[in-house]
Amino acid sequence: MRRRLIMASVLVVLIFAVDIFTGGAVRNDLRFVLSPVMRVAGSIWRNVADNGYFLDRRSLEARIQQLQDQLSHMQQDEANFSVLKQQDEQLKSLVHLATDTPGITAPIVSSLHASPYGTFLVGAGKSDGIEKGDLVIAGGGFVIGRISDVGDRSALVTELFAPNTSIDAIIDNAQVVVEGRGGGNAHAKVPHGITVSVGDPVTAPSLRGKPIGIVGSAQSQVTSAYSDVYIGMPINLQSLQYVYIQK
Amino acid sequence: MRLALFIIGLVGILISPWITLVASVILVVRYPAVEVLLLGLCVDFLWSPATLSAQHLPLATMAAIIMLWAFDPLRRDFLIT
Numbered sequence: 588m589r590r591r592l593i594m595a596s597v598l599v600v601l602i603f604a605v606d607i608f609t610g611g612a613v614r615n616d617l618r619f620v621l622s623p624v625m626r627v628a629g630s631i632w633r634n635v636a637d638n639g640y641f642l643d644r645r646s647l648e649a650r651i652q653q654l655q656d657q658l659s660h661m662q663q664d665e666a667n668f669s670v671l672k673q674q675d676e677q678l679k680s681l682v683h684l685a686t687d688t689p690g691i692t693a694p695i696v697s698s699l700h701a702s703p704y705g706t707f708l709v710g711a712g713k714s715d716g717i718e719k720g721d722l723v724i725a726g727g728g729f730v731i732g733r734i735s736d737v738g739d740r741s742a743l744v745t746e747l748f749a750p751n752t753s754i755d756a757i758i759d760n761a762q763v764v765v766e767g768r769g770g771g772n773a774h775a776k777v778p779h780g781i782t783v784s785v786g787d788p789v790t791a792p793s794l795r796g797k798p799i800g801i802v803g804s805a806q807s808q809v810t811s812a813y814s815d816v817y818i819g820m821p822i823n824l825q826s827l828q829y830v831y832i833q834k
Numbered sequence: 835m836r837l838a839l840f841i842i843g844l845v846g847i848l849i850s851p852w853i854t855l856v857a858s859v860i861l862v863v864r865y866p867a868v869e870v871l872l873l874g875l876c877v878d879f880l881w882s883p884a885t886l887s888a889q890h891l892p893l894a895t896m897a898a899i900i901m902l903w904a905f906d907p908l909r910r911d912f913l914i915t
Contacts (some may be wrong), residue, residue, distance in 0.1 A: 592902060
């Protein structure tokens with residue numbers, strides 16, 4: 588029995604090593620095979636959920652979702668205005684640098700809940716000209732992730748706010764380090780001298796100054812030199828069906 | 835039962851990692867379930883980029899190997915099937 592465990596463990600390590608040395612060939616094949624399965628599974632799940640069996644609960648959930656979407660839209664509009672104002676000021680001084688950036692729209696083919704690593708799959712890959720490191724943008728112009736692995740017809744996106752990730756960002760002209768918490772949420776520590784208010788846009792210089800979220804709440808403690816700032820997306824990531832991939 | 839748990843674990847990979855984790859724990863506690871390694875490998879292959887960096891460690895595969903070996907003495911002493 589123990590020999591079987593040893594052999595299985597060694598085999599798994601070997602498969603992993605082969606995949607790494609072939610640049611992810613095994614995992615790309617697996618994703619290629621599972622992409623249609625995930626689409627079908629998602630469609631079945633939606634049909635089961637919509638068949639009326641869970642109607643009372645679902646009608647309440649739908650109402651809550653509708654209100655949350657409404658709130659998200661309002662927050663998004665407010666954040667967009669602030670972002671546009673900020674961008675307008677920057678563009679006035681940098682108008683000669685403005686260039687068109689090509690990209691494509693791609694469908695999200697996996698659930699955003701499914702990955703333990705803050706990743707999801709999109710239905711576009713090398714054949715569509717997608718490359719590792721491309722920016723993934725949601726409606727409203729907010730960057731939600733980067734392409735971290737590319738297959739022929741699918742690509743893996745790592746969310747910007749995936750757990751255990753960090754990115755340099757700017758809140759109210761102050762540079763901070765934003766730490767991802769997963770689910771489109773992040774946390775940053777801001778020195779007390781800087782005034783941060785709910786709804787302030789958060790931009791990332793490393794992503795060409797694009798917005799990555801808005802301030803959801805800011806808590807300051809007298810005993811600490813920093814305020815805890817919680818950052819979120821003004822869009823409901825779970826409701827996203829398409830993203831724009833900027834090359 | 836063992837096959838059902840394995841299938842639940844596989845389906846969980848597409849829905850939520852918690853389903854896969856619970857199925858895997860039950861499998862390794864109850865059986866000498868080498869298939870848990872396959873579940874861990876699938877989670878990493880599907881959801882993690884093909885790089886070996888500190889940010890992208892194959893945590894699911896590592897957890898599967900650790901669980902399989904850690905529960906082995908317990909199974910031998912108390913859950914002989």
